[in-house]
Amino acid sequence: MSTADRRADVDERLARLAPTTSPDPERLDAARAALDRALDGTDDGTGPTRSRWVGGAHVLDLDAARPGLDDGAPHPALDDAVVVPLRRGRTARERRRQRVQLGAAAAGVVGVVAVGLVLAPSPAAGPASTTEASCAASLTASAVPEEFDLDPAWSLLAQEHIDGTDLTLLRSPATGMTGFCSDATDAGGSTSTSTLWTDAAPAPLHGEVSLGGTVHDEWYVAWGPVGPGARAVRLQVEPDDDDRSDSSTRIVDAVLDGDGWSVFLPGDEVPPDARVSLVWTAYGTERSLALDSAWLEDGESATALTEQRRRACTDDSDVPGLRPLIEKRYDDLGLTAMMNDRREVVVCIQDAQPPYDSWNTTSGPADSAPARDVAAAYVGGSTDRARMLTGFAGDDVASVELETEDGTVIPAELADGYWVAWSTTVGEAAWDEARLVWYLEDGSRHEGPESS
Amino acid sequence: MSTPDDAAERRERLSALWSAHAVRVQAYLWRRTDPDTAQDVLSETFLVAWRRLDDVPDPALPWLLVVARNLVRNAHRAARRRRTLDDELAALEASAPLPEAAPEALAVERDALLRGLARLGEREREAILLVAWDGLTPADAADVAGCSTATFHVRLHRARRRLAALADNPADRPGAPRSPAPSRRTA
Structure with a gap:
């Protein structure tokens, strides 16, 4: 028998052993009885339900589920969200497929294209140029999964020719995608494409301008919608504080087209640490919006982008009255934790740039505070891109961290008795085995969760 | 506001979910x-399903297994217990009981395969059993395992290869007694 046959044979042999009956019918019945008691609100805690875990790690509390559960209504019970499959934590391809499917279904454009690409020209654009059509075809090929026979119906947002390179920005209202192509035709160079989901960008109010998205690679591209009454939109690029001078600050006029704006710049003209802002005029006054203002420094006030980022985190939850608890950016990702007056929280690890897609979202009550000098893990989530663990800490806890077996330390963010630790680099196995460590105000070190 | 009919319909749907999947979960x-934790988590998994009944997809098993997996992970995070090889083997034997009238050959086969499974890493073991025992597609199983489909295929491939070797070549098993090596010495 060949090696391949032996492996296939293993599957068949295992399938013959697949359990078809309960490994313990009595426990199965007991579990069903516990479920029925919880649903009927008759669980007095004396039945055969096993004792509950201590240390705050038990996600669901049957007692909390009791009141009114059997009224037939779908309960938004917040603590469920922490354990149900995290739809937003799927792979990029799955996310793309889902978005394309939803967008296509909404627009009714499925099945338009088989082999050739038929562009739906934007109302004011006239016939698509060769460059535009080429860009549209490239974007479709890269962004639309093969199994979808779909024309995204790209329309032109902006197009420029700079330094021998055609720069094209297209938008697909049907799918919510915006795509960028750079085609160095004059130099006989390469073509590159990028796509972003930007349908989450809110429509700006009168006199306001907002950011739909940015691409920063060989070229820096920014675009977004313009509200009524806003004009003379410019992009201002200020290098970092060390070498800032009036002469080094660059201001570029944005192209305004209909209800949108866009800017193209060579990528190296926007240093990574530069402060980039939108500046525009509305009703006789000059207004501005820092493009990195989604993530605030101490003392800074929230901007439209801050709110956009928070909405991207909380839109999928039904938790009312949230206010920011922890907001930190680390390179291309950031952490947003929001809490309300009932101490219900929503926590996201999300893209640092618009549209601030969440990669890992958890939510639940944060009212299970442990004893004063104790920290306890509560619940975690894991995706390919990031892992997260949240928990509670008593009043006397000064800091919390996770330590993996190889000595890696992941410091947690701690606020209002709630902590969040997360990592994009620690592997799943090491993450699961990580030890919870906390320090009290007196400097003493403690470990858990056994001691919690 | 919901009506008694709504409530009855929801209870009926939950019961159908239980009947179809409780044993598998x-x-x-x-x-x-x-077993104690399993009993708790089983009821709580379906309590989550009750609360999120409108979100439970069809087929429901992968969704239920993800909920169960997350609940177990959080429980273990509190308890920090490690299972020995004997624990793993006992858990596998308990989860897949041998039918009473099973032939001797199947019992022998079961013993070899379960011992091999117990020696696999946890993720490899889960990968192969989600497919072979729980009947999930690799894409659904990847969701349950919390990884991408591509990563899952790699795990599954590795698990099959290792299990085939462990089940069919006892000498490959770590710690298994080996036959004496042929001696080259001559008198």
Whole structure:
């Protein structure tokens, strides 16, 4: 028998052993009885339900589920969200497929294209140029999964020719995608494409301008919608504080087209640490919006982008009255934790740039505070891109961290008795085995969760 | 506002979910945790399903297994217990009981395969059993395992290869007695 046959044979042999009956019918019945008691609100805690875990790690509390559960209504019970499959934590391809499917279904454009690409020209654009059509075809090929026979119906947002390179920005209202192509035709160079989901960008109010998205690679591209009454939109690029001078600050006029704006710049003209802002005029006054203002420094006030980022985190939850608890950016990702007056929280690890897609979202009550000098893990989530663990800490806890077996330390963010630790680099196995460590105000070190 | 009919309909749907999947979820939990915890998590998994009944997809099993897996992970995070090889083997034997009238050959086969499974890493073991025992597609199983489909295929491939070797070549098993090596010495 060949090696391949032996492996296939293993599957068949295992399938013959697949359990078809309960490994313990009595426990199965007991579990069903516990479920029925919880649903009927008759669980007095004396039945055969096993004792509950201590240390705050038990996600669901049957007692909390009791009141009114059997009224037939779908309960938004917040603590469920922490354990149900995290739809937003799927792979990029799955996310793309889902978005394309939803967008296509909404627009009714499925099945338009088989082999050739038929562009739906934007109302004011006239016939698509060769460059535009080429860009549209490239974007479709890269962004639309093969199994979808779909024309995204790209329309032109902006197009420029700079330094021998055609720069094209297209938008697909049907799918919510915006795509960028750079085609160095004059130099006989390469073509590159990028796509972003930007349908989450809110429509700006009168006199306001907002950011739909940015691409920063060989070229820096920014675009977004313009509200009524806003004009003379410019992009201002200020290098970092060390070498800032009036002469080094660059201001570029944005192209305004209909209800949108866009800017193209060579990528190296926007240093990574530069402060980039939108500046525009509305009703006789000059207004501005820092493009990195989604993530605030101490003392800074929230901007439209801050709110956009928070909405991207909380839109999928039904938790009312949230206010920011922890907001930190680390390179291309950031952490947003929001809490309300009932101490219900929503926590996201999300893209640092618009549209601030969440990669890992958890939510639940944060009212299970442990004893004063104790920290306890509560619940975690894991995706390919990031892992997260949240928990509670008593009043006397000064800091919390996770330590993996190889000595890696992941410091947690701690606020209002709630902590969040997360990592994009620690592997799943090491993450699961990580030890919870906390320090009290007196400097003493403690470990858990056994001691919690 | 919901009506009594709504409530009855929801209870009926939950009961149907229980009838269709409770045994499978219980067997999955027995592979991953102790019987006491499995009992708790089983009822709580379906309590989550009750609360999120409108979100439960069809087929429901992958969704239920993800909920169960997350509940177990959080339980273990509190308990920090490690299972020995004997624990793993006992859990596998308990989760897949041998039918009473099973032939001797099947019992022998079961012993070899379960011992091989117990020696696999946890993720490899889960990968192969989600497919072979729980009947999930690799894409659904990847969701349950919390990884991408591509990563899952790699795990599954590795698990099959290792299990085939461990089940069919006892000498490959770590710690298994080996035959004496042929001696080159001559008198």
